[in-house]
Amino acid sequence: MPTVTIDNVAVEVEKESTILQAARQAGIWIPTLCYHPAVPPAANCRLCLVELDRGNWKQLVTACNYPVRRDITVSVSSEAAVNARRGVMELLLARAPENAQLKALARRMGVEGTPWPTVTKTQRDCILCGLCTAVCDEVMGRAAIGIAGRGQNRAISAPFRQPADNCLGCGACAAVCPVGTIQIRMHEKEGEIEISPFKTRAKMLECEQCGARVVSVAVTEEALKKGKMDWEKFRRLVRLCPKCRQKRAAADLTSVAAMAAQMGYLAQPGAAAKRKTPRRSKSATSRKKM
Numbered sequence: 001m002p003t004v005t006i007d008n009v010a011v012e013v014e015k016e017s018t019i020l021q022a023a024r025q026a027g028i029w030i031p032t033l034c035y036h037p038a039v040p041p042a043a044n045c046r047l048c049l050v051e052l053d054r055g056n057w058k059q060l061v062t063a064c065n066y067p068v069r070r071d072i073t074v075s076v077s078s079e080a081a082v083n084a085r086r087g088v089m090e091l092l093l094a095r096a097p098e099n100a101q102l103k104a105l106a107r108r109m110g111v112e113g114t115p116w117p118t119v120t121k122t123q124r125d126c127i128l129c130g131l132c133t134a135v136c137d138e139v140m141g142r143a144a145i146g147i148a149g150r151g152q153n154r155a156i157s158a159p160f161r162q163p164a165d166n167c168l169g170c171g172a173c174a175a176v177c178p179v180g181t182i183q184i185r186m187h188e189k190e191g192e193i194e195i196s197p198f199k200t201r202a203k204m205l206e207c208e209q210c211g212a213r214v215v216s217v218a219v220t221e222e223a224l225k226k227g228k229m230d231w232e233k234f235r236r237l238v239r240l241c242p243k244c245r246q247k248r249a250a251a252d253l254t255s256v257a258a259m260a261a262q263m264g265y266l267a268q269p270g271a272a273a274k275r276k277t278p279r280r281s282k283s284a285t286s287r288k289k290m
């Protein structure tokens with residue numbers, strides 16, 4: 001296994017691991033934005049730059065997608081690496097100067113603001129990391145959103161900036177967005193969720209007991225297609241939300257216990273609490289005799 005020496009800490013890693021994985025193993029923090037374990041790293045944000053020592057020369061590389069194939073020495077805290085990451089953060093802040101998550105990460109990196117003219121507001125705080133499009137395309141197989149426009153007008157959008165009709169309403173894009181740009185809103189009256197800012201809506205499946213909405217109908221239909229189960233059978237199984245299912249299971253158990261007690265298979269409920277002295281196990285009694 002190759003050894004990665006990061007800021008003088010040596011760790012052994014599997015071949016083809018990334019520098020980021022090695023750093024995490026060594027307990028060394030490298031800031032990231034576009035890295036998510038659910039999708040292959042695309043190194044779009046450039047925030048995880050580190051300095052790789054190549055013997056006679058040094059090179060800045062992105063830690064999230066640089067594969068370790070032999071023993072290497074890396075610096076996270078060298079002046080060049082720190083300055084490069086701060087420079088990238090200043091550019092990202094120019095895209096989303098008011099974004100709370102981005103500002104918090106910038107502060108942690110010692111960056112307080114940006115010298116660059118800010119470009120966003122209309123771009124809804126998006127730093128174009130590409131995680132949402134990757135998860136929609138590569139994990140969910142939908143490609144309901146993509147990158148549209150050029151230069152300053154580049155933005156993540158549904159085709160023709162209209163609600164996408166192939167969106168499942170799974171919310172994976174919102175879950176992976178590192179700066180909270182994509183939000184899920186619930187429209188209670190219509191029983192629909194909306195993926196904002198794409199204005200895409202999806203009908204939700206209701207719990208028969210409490211009416212809570214747990215998952216979109218399109219997601220369940222997709223799961224059914226893959227699982228080859230029919231809708232009626234599936235609906236019978238998932239007609240309750242997890243909370244109501246737990247309550248129902250607890251109630252069922254209590255009634256089974258009460259019935260068993262009535263039939264003499266179990267002590268009456270509460271009998272154990274009334275017993276003053278604890279019951280000794282057989283093995284404890286025989287140990288005492290010996």
Ligand code: SF4
Nearest residue numbers: 126127129130132177
């Ligand atoms: S919306 Fe979020 S996840 Fe998508 S590109 Fe923008 S910042 Fe990244």
Ligand code: FES
Nearest residue numbers: 043045046048064
């Ligand atoms: S986290 Fe490595 S380039 Fe974005």
